[in-house]
Amino acid sequence: MSRSIDLLAIAAHPDDVEQTCGGTLIRMAERGYRTAVVDLTAGEMGTRGTPELRLEEAAAAGKEMLLAERHNLHLPDARLENTLEARLAVAAKIWELRPRVVILPYGQARHPDHYRASEIGFEGCFLAGLKKLDLAAAPHRPAKVLYSSIYADVRPTFVVDISAQFERRMRALLCYRSQYESRAEAAHLFPEQEAVAERIRAAARQYGMLIHTRYGEPFVVREMMRVDDVIRLGTPSF
Ligand SMILES: [Zn+2]
Numbered sequence: 640m641s642r643s644i645d646l647l648a649i650a651a652h653p654d655d656v657e658q659t660c661g662g663t664l665i666r667m668a669e670r671g672y673r674t675a676v677v678d679l680t681a682g683e684m685g686t687r688g689t690p691e692l693r694l695e696e697a698a699a700a701g702k703e704m705l706l707a708e709r710h711n712l713h714l715p716d717a718r719l720e721n722t723l724e725a726r727l728a729v730a731a732k733i734w735e736l737r738p739r740v741v742i743l744p745y746g747q748a749r750h751p752d753h754y755r756a757s758e759i760g761f762e763g764c765f766l767a768g769l770k771k772l773d774l775a776a777a778p779h780r781p782a783k784v785l786y787s788s789i790y791a792d793v794r795p796t797f798v799v800d801i802s803a804q805f806e807r808r809m810r811a812l813l814c815y816r817s818q819y820e821s822r823a824e825a826a827h828l829f830p831e832q833e834a835v836a837e838r839i840r841a842a843a844r845q846y847g848m849l850i851h852t853r854y855g856e857p858f859v860v861r862e863m864m865r866v867d868d869v870i871r872l873g874t875p876s877f
Contacts, residue, residue: 643726644707645672647738647781649729649760651698651719651752652682653711657812658839660742660787661704662801665808668705669731675708676701677690677732679725679756684717688817700814703807708736719752721759729763734776739782745859756764757786786859789842795866798846800873802853805843850874 646667648656648754656676657666668674678697683690693713701709712728719725733741743760744753761784766772768780788795801808813819819832846855851874866872 642673643737643739644675645738646674646740646742647677647709647736648675648742648752648787649679649763650744651679651750651756652685652698652716653678653693654682654812654818655744655753655756656742656787656809657700657704657815659744660806660856660858661811661844662675662854663799663858664706664805665704665804665811666706666799666801669804670805673707675710675736675738676704676706677729677736678709679729679759680752681711681713681716682716682718683845685818688712688815692817693815696815696817700811703811703814714871715736719755719759721755721762725759725849726763726766729759730767730772731776731788733767733779733781734773737779737782740783740785742785742787744856745793747791747793749790760784772827775823783860786861788857789846791859793859795846796860798855798857800847800850800852800854801843801856803846805840808861809839810872812839818858824829855863 648660648664654816664674681690682693697709710732714725741764744757744844746754748754764781768778770778819835843854846857847853
């Protein structure tokens, strides 16, 4: 059995984490934490590429993000439902990976898969802690759930400085060549890539400004944040 994971991100589609919390995953991996991603679907309803190709691209992006592991649950893309089967599939991954902290998509989103992924992720983590759900499994719940809120119109609880990780995160996103490239050869950025790169950069820059740095990734947590040392708080007042 592999060593347990420190930080696990659960998302609906391959390429979601690259757009939302990839910089934080990279930064934590650079600090020596073991990081992983569980994608709930393989994106098989997408108009571009094939699921096989997207999984290959996801693996390449995972390497770029320094992930220890990346898994796909192959739940139905574009019609993700919060079923017991889906929740149990997440719970089984929680038992296997035993994450200390889990990142989920923020619960309000335009794409139904994204808000359902948020619910399925949270309820899967809850189920995973039940002693009597599966007597063969050792129950486990993460200590903390963070919601990645970059595309939500909500004030984040905190922002992670990803200035040093931003370019690597962008390279990870561009591993999805079937999604973002109009031709196979990659001599320079194509219009589609340029549009997505501009959007990603603008969002990261906006949150970076809020913490007086270049690029940032926002998160929401449901619980009140506790502070033990007010001398070492980030983001100066002046
Ligand atoms: Zn998505």
